[in-house]
Amino acid sequence: MKQFEESVYRLIVETSTNLPADVRRAVNRGRAAEDAATRAGLALTTIAQNIEMAENEISPICQDTGMPTFVVHTPVGSNQIEMKKDIFKAVIRATEDGKLRPNSVDSLTGKNSGDNLGPGTPVIHFEQWEQDNIDIRLILKGGGCENKNIQYSLPAELEGLGKAGRDLEGIRKCILHAVYQAQGQGCSAGFIGVGIGGDRTTGYELAKQQLFRHIDDVNTNPDLQKLEEYILESANQLGIGTMGFGGEVTLLGCKIGAMNRLPASFFVSVAYNCWAFRRQGALIDPDSGEIRDWLYESGSGISMQTESEQEASAAKELQKQEAKNREIVLQTPISEEQIRSLKVGDVVVIRGEMHTGRDALHKHLMDHDAPLDLNGAVIYHCGPVMLKDNEGWHVKAAGPTTSIREEPYQGDILKKFGIRAVIGKGGMGPKTLEALRDHGAVYLNAIGGAAQYYAECIKNVNGVDFMEFGIPEAMWHLEVDGFAAIVTMDSHGSSLHADVSRDSAAKLEQFKEPVFV
Numbered sequence: 001m002k003q004f005e006e007s008v009y010r011l012i013v014e015t016s017t018n019l020p021a022d023v024r025r026a027v028n029r030g031r032a033a034e035d036a037a038t039r040a041g042l043a044l045t046t047i048a049q050n051i052e053m054a055e056n057e058i059s060p061i062c063q064d065t066g067m068p069t070f071v072v073h074t075p076v077g078s079n080q081i082e083m084k085k086d087i088f089k090a091v092i093r094a095t096e097d098g099k100l101r102p103n104s105v106d107s108l109t110g111k112n113s114g115d116n117l118g119p120g121t122p123v124i125h126f127e128q129w130e131q132d133n134i135d136i137r138l139i140l141k142g143g144g145c146e147n148k149n150i151q152y153s154l155p156a157e158l159e160g161l162g163k164a165g166r167d168l169e170g171i172r173k174c175i176l177h178a179v180y181q182a183q184g185q186g187c188s189a190g191f192i193g194v195g196i197g198g199d200r201t202t203g204y205e206l207a208k209q210q211l212f213r214h215i216d217d218v219n220t221n222p223d224l225q226k227l228e229e230y231i232l233e234s235a236n237q238l239g240i241g242t243m244g245f246g247g248e249v250t251l252l253g254c255k256i257g258a259m260n261r262l263p264a265s266f267f268v269s270v271a272y273n274c275w276a277f278r279r280q281g282a283l284i285d286p287d288s289g290e291i292r293d294w295l296y297e298s299g300s301g302i303s304m305q306t307e308s309e310q311e312a313s314a315a316k317e318l319q320k321q322e323a324k325n326r327e328i329v330l331q332t333p334i335s336e337e338q339i340r341s342l343k344v345g346d347v348v349v350i351r352g353e354m355h356t357g358r359d360a361l362h363k364h365l366m367d368h369d370a371p372l373d374l375n376g377a378v379i380y381h382c383g384p385v386m387l388k389d390n391e392g393w394h395v396k397a398a399g400p401t402t403s404i405r406e407e408p409y410q411g412d413i414l415k416k417f418g419i420r421a422v423i424g425k426g427g428m429g430p431k432t433l434e435a436l437r438d439h440g441a442v443y444l445n446a447i448g449g450a451a452q453y454y455a456e457c458i459k460n461v462n463g464v465d466f467m468e469f470g471i472p473e474a475m476w477h478l479e480v481d482g483f484a485a486i487v488t489m490d491s492h493g494s495s496l497h498a499d500v501s502r503d504s505a506a507k508l509e510q511f512k513e514p515v516f517v
């Protein structure tokens, strides 16, 4: 099995950088259903562009390359111990090459192992089968969407939907509720895998197995097939939209599986996956270790440009120009006056220096000084993929992370350091909104997962602090130009996120009445 490690390496690179054909088609269907001139339409255009950039650059589609999870079927008699060693080696190499972000963090000390290895990471499931090939599949599911997974124990009382019993009706309500509670925070438009039954562990496992199904397959169980179709259609009426901006496209795929349960338990487990639905697989020759075939059609043949974009390049230029005219340039450091002139819906373009900061930094800044003056500064909720060579650090991928995690800290930190803008995704809560109003600051929503798109706006890495927090959590000082984002929370008390959340809660109630009786 000389080639096995190389084959696993190729599988990792392909998974991280080239979104497969079925996922691309689903995103394209979403684009066709959304009005291109809306905020959600704009977000989908950026997503489409980012998918092609990642493929061309052979760089991560999203900076969060997730929890590498391998599912391997091996012929009887294959040496799984050797395979595991090769998988580890391939993971280390892919991390060194910037195809995976170092994502394995000690839960007690916070120390990043730096190479994606550590207790419990990567995840590898082996299973024997009576076939000649090795079937190895990989999913890279990021942390933001993982945080939106949810498990229901029936019977339950669900917000907006009322009683959910131990039947298809109850299951239906749980799944709709799962999409609703994710809002835009898991980088909608998303895909969901649902596991009905099992125990708390196997229920989630079943849900994640569903994510390995082809998006266009048809469930062999007619009840579940109907439910899948119903959910896809109904979830898209919730009005959450891409990135939670509101709109027609909230869900791109729904796959449901069922297994037996204990008499006392009835779990419905939902695994939420962002649009950056990265999974691939290969059939491998058990003697040579070479790849015989890919298990999911490659995305390379599927263009992410709409027909009109391909045809009308002149019109596109005009559109671009118009968009440029509407944009507001924010040069850092930003004044309070400039911030006060902004309102929800404005598109801004940032020029100058911004500083990354996420969980570790926010906690630290609560009771420490900042390493530099942050008056008028922009904080970017981002954990980039970075590589170092003789010339210094380079950004390989740098999209936003879910901002709501910083809700306990953000308001205090804004005021303490005089920060004027926070960039992230998914929005923040009432405490931050109040601080934005009191202090004069804005929240800017960038497009989650568009890691190549934003990396291109970063012109220089000016420096870094807190490397001891690990690459994703360090405070990177980045020189940017043309970094576009949308004001979704302003300094006058308005929040697009609060509006969409309220509207979708009202829409959810429309699904209260029985459907499958």
Ligand SMILES: O=C(O)C[C@H](O)C(=O)O
Binding pocket: 063, 064, 142, 143, 144, 145, 185, 186, 187, 382, 383, 400, 401, 402, 448
């Ligand atoms: O960790 C990250 O970079 C992003 C994360 O996947 C998120 O969605 O918040």
Ligand code: SF4
Binding pocket: 062, 063, 064, 065, 066, 141, 142, 143, 144, 145, 185, 186, 187, 274, 275, 276, 399, 400, 401, 402, 448, 449, 450
């Ligand atoms: S940032 Fe968004 S696209 Fe990237 S892993 Fe997190 S949820 Fe997925």
